[in-house]
Amino acid sequence: MLCPKCGKEMKKGFLCGRGYNYFLPEGEKAPNLLSKKILEKKHAILLPPDDICIAFCQNWPKAFWCGDCKILLADYSELME
Numbered sequence: 001m002l003c004p005k006c007g008k009e010m011k012k013g014f015l016c017g018r019g020y021n022y023f024l025p026e027g028e029k030a031p032n033l034l035s036k037k038i039l040e041k042k043h044a045i046l047l048p049p050d051d052i053c054i055a056f057c058q059n060w061p062k063a064f065w066c067g068d069c070k071i072l073l074a075d076y077s078e079l080m081e
């Protein structure tokens, strides 16, 4: 995968985290309290794994990192319909 900013080859790995992971569209304020309902109300896109799957440390998206630009690209295509 090439970096969309500088065009150099990106480092391959996985994007990991704990708790809810989500994409928040521009213009929406991040909620203080996290629940699926609140996030959906803010038009956030919930990203796998969800809070239940996290315990098993599976279903992390493949990710690519550019150290020069500090850009992370995450591929959720195999984890979401």
Ligand SMILES: [Zn+2]
Residues within 6 Å of the ligand: 003, 004, 005, 006, 007, 008, 066, 067, 068, 069, 070, 071
């Ligand atoms: Zn780059």
